[in-house]
Amino acid sequence: MIKAINLKKDFGDFTAVNSINLDIKPGEIYGFLGPNGAGKTTTMRMLTGILKPTSGSIEIINKNLFNNELEIKSKIGVVPDEPKMYENLKGTEYVEFIMGIFKANNEETKNRFDEICEAFNIDYLNDYIGDYSHGMKQKLMVATVLMRKPKVIFLDEPTVGLDARAAKILKTLLEKYKNEGTTIFLTTHILEIAEKMCDRIGIIKDGSILAEGNMDELRNMSEKENQSLEDIFLELTGGDEFGDIIKEL
Numbered sequence: 001m002i003k004a005i006n007l008k009k010d011f012g013d014f015t016a017v018n019s020i021n022l023d024i025k026p027g028e029i030y031g032f033l034g035p036n037g038a039g040k041t042t043t044m045r046m047l048t049g050i051l052k053p054t055s056g057s058i059e060i061i062n063k064n065l066f067n068n069e070l071e072i073k074s075k076i077g078v079v080p081d082e083p084k085m086y087e088n089l090k091g092t093e094y095v096e097f098i099m100g101i102f103k104a105n106n107e108e109t110k111n112r113f114d115e116i117c118e119a120f121n122i123d124y125l126n127d128y129i130g131d132y133s134h135g136m137k138q139k140l141m142v143a144t145v146l147m148r149k150p151k152v153i154f155l156d157e158p159t160v161g162l163d164a165r166a167a168k169i170l171k172t173l174l175e176k177y178k179n180e181g182t183t184i185f186l187t188t189h190i191l192e193i194a195e196k197m198c199d200r201i202g203i204i205k206d207g208s209i210l211a212e213g214n215m216d217e218l219r220n221m222s223e224k225e226n227q228s229l230e231d232i233f234l235e236l237t238g239g240d241e242f243g244d245i246i247k248e249l
């Protein structure tokens, strides 16, 4: 459903993503983890057609992304790390605009949107987006993506800015969509989310995938027994020497 072959992105002399391969199956929730600056957002921007790779190829829903960009973009949903929305529109106008662009102006989508708004306590659609908090924008962005029920959903740090209730609702909704066949690719720094929600996890550092698999497969890669995802992540990414640094402070 999401396939990347030798995907690479250079910014000048700097390689942000270095020949990564991904093969994410239909109905899978794939968690993409890595330290700050590892290359997660850059990868996601390439997978969603926002950024052109330096080399490599991408297939989404079994079609080459670059030869079928419009068709694929109409079938996927993207929740970026910063919800960029038209600040001078009211929530209702933004929703109409999105429904128009995606030709989703039908009863089914409207009903789904109303249900999601009720779950998320979105009762501010008559206000201007410019007056929303980050979390309010994030919830509306998520609602306008989920209302379309896309075949594939990409989310970059989706719970950042959400309160505990909204984060819990989002996790429940994503699991429901996954059970109905949606493929989900998400980046997160919250290891508990990855451990509990994701079928498979990829750990990226310095632009390369260091490990990939389900929790059992990742545990088997570790030298120690019964490791949590946090232990495995720190072991792989080298963050476990922070104790020594703190002692020296």
Ligand SMILES: Nc1ncnc2c1ncn2[C@@H]1O[C@H](COP(=O)(O)OP(=O)(O)OP(=O)(O)O)[C@@H](O)[C@H]1O
Pocket: 011, 016, 034, 035, 036, 037, 038, 039, 040, 041, 042, 043
């Ligand atoms: N447009 C750009 N021009 C130059 N360098 C960039 C650009 N975008 C990203 N980078 C660099 O590429 C690297 C990977 O960035 P990216 O945003 O993909 O990391 P990330 O894993 O999403 O990090 P974080 O967890 O901090 O959000 C970083 O070193 C970043 O500075």
